[in-house]
Amino acid sequence: MSTKYNFYAGPAILPREVLKKAQEELLNFNGIGLSIMEISHRSKDFDQVVTTAESKIRSLLEIPDNYSILFLQGGASLQFGMIPMNLLKGGIADYINTGAWAKKAIKEAKLFGTVNIAASSEDKNFSYIPNNIHFTPDAVYVHITSNETISGIQWKSFPDTSNVPLIADMSSDIFSRKLKVSDFGIIYAGAQKNMGPAGVTLVIIRNDLIEKSADNLTSMLSYKIHAEKNSLYNTPPCFAIYIVYLVVEWIERLGGVSAIEELNNKKAALLYDILDSSDLYRGTADPRDRSKMNVTFRLSSEELETRFIREATESGFTGLKGHRSVGGCRASIYNAMPIEGVEKLVEFMTRFEKKL
Ligand SMILES: Cc1ncc(COP(=O)(O)O)c(C=O)c1O
Known part of the structure; x- marks a missing residue:
């Protein structure tokens, strides 16, 4: 087969080494004679995958101890709704409208409170990141999209939101550059661009925001429940998490x-x-x-x-x-x-x- 160069936006290219390793281990993970897809998510072999993935993510991104790491389902799109559903409670949130993905996040937030568009680059087809931002002083949070996958724009430095938590959709640039996690209240990212296959979404969330989250939510939409259960409230997307584990190992090796x-x-x-x-x-x-x-x-x-x-x-x-x-x-x-x-x-x- 001739060489293929994969420039898809997502699902997207995965490291060859990762795919080869997954292929090698497909029928026999860790010498147990079974595939990672066929074993209990509560087995010690799968537990090792989740805990290693989590600790490598923590060390690669230098995530402080007062943040939790969650592996959720529903894509980044579910986070567009889960964030306001858990945190907004009828309050005001600032959203910066930088493109198609920001707009989708804004649409969902409007279901749970008031959205203030603190800045927008819609006037020029989302070809730039706006810098004239009008923050609401008592906003519950500020939401940005760190990289707009469709129009191809990216925040090079992040806005200072003082003590209002900054929330970032990093679906298309997570692990691509150094960042200071403590500048953010929540970072979330669907895996299928820089981290693994579709099916798992990484959420890095400051613990005080988990504590402030709404209590009256159905379990699968509650940060509190997922955090309490270490992302194992229900059957997680085991195979997708396993590939993330291989990808973070690969990043570490590089x-x-x-x-x-x-x-x-x-x-x-x-x-x-x-x-x-x-x-x-x-x-x-x-x-x-x-x-x-x-x-x-x-x-x-x-x-x-x-x-x-x-x-x-x-x-x-x-x-x-x-x-x-x-x-x-x-x-x-x-x-x-x-x-x-x-x-x-x-x-x-x-x-x-x-x-x-
Ligand atoms: C920046 C960004 N946010 C959110 C999404 C939606 O992600 P998902 O399809 O995982 O819900 C995408 C998908 O391409 C994206 O690029």
Whole structure:
């Protein structure tokens, strides 16, 4: 089979080593003669997977002791609702509207309280991160989307919200760069971009917010219950958690988040260099705020875009079509994309431009 370079936005590329290890262990996990998918979530072998995954996540992200780590289901989309459902209780929350994902979070929050749009970049098609933010002094929390997967913009530094908890949807850039967890009240992320397969969502939540969470919720939507039961209230997505465990081991072997960040900076620079220097390709995000995970760009016409995507696919570069809501092209270059993949794409883009 010819080499494939996977630029899909999500579900997305996983490290080859992780897939190989999962393949090797598929029929015989840990020498027990059974698959990880076939054993009780309360067995000691699965317990080792969850506790190791959790402790590696804690150490990779330097998560302080006063935060809990939860593995939940329902995707990041369920967190759009669970956060206000647990915390808002009819109060006011500030949301920063940076794109399609922020908008979905806003829609859900409105069901549980008042939403103040503290800033928005909708005026320019979500091509930038707004910096003129009007915070509500007594807001219950401030919500941001650290990386907008569709329009390709990313917060480079995070707003200072003083003692109002900052909540971030990091679905498309978790583990891609160093961060200070104590600046946040909650960080959440669906696994299927930088962390594993679809099916599990990581929630890192400060314990005082768990304590403040609503009591009158159905168990599966309650942070309190999931935290009390260490994410094992019901059967968790065992296989997805197992892959996350392999991915965090892989990040550790590569040298941790700072080593990954350095590589991500190089990969993004390679792609943005060609966008900045070419007459054919044009980046769509404001250069100050462009994402190091999802590089969005256009060609000079839609016909050329269609041809570019077709020829790229034929040459092994998959997943370059922009999101259906915005069109154009998008190269998602998550942690697992090796630098050679980006170099090869840049070579392909250069050849494509030259032959026109
Ligand atoms: C930034 C961001 N937030 C939320 C979501 C929704 O995640 P899920 O499909 O896991 O609910 C996505 C999915 O692509 C995303 O990119």
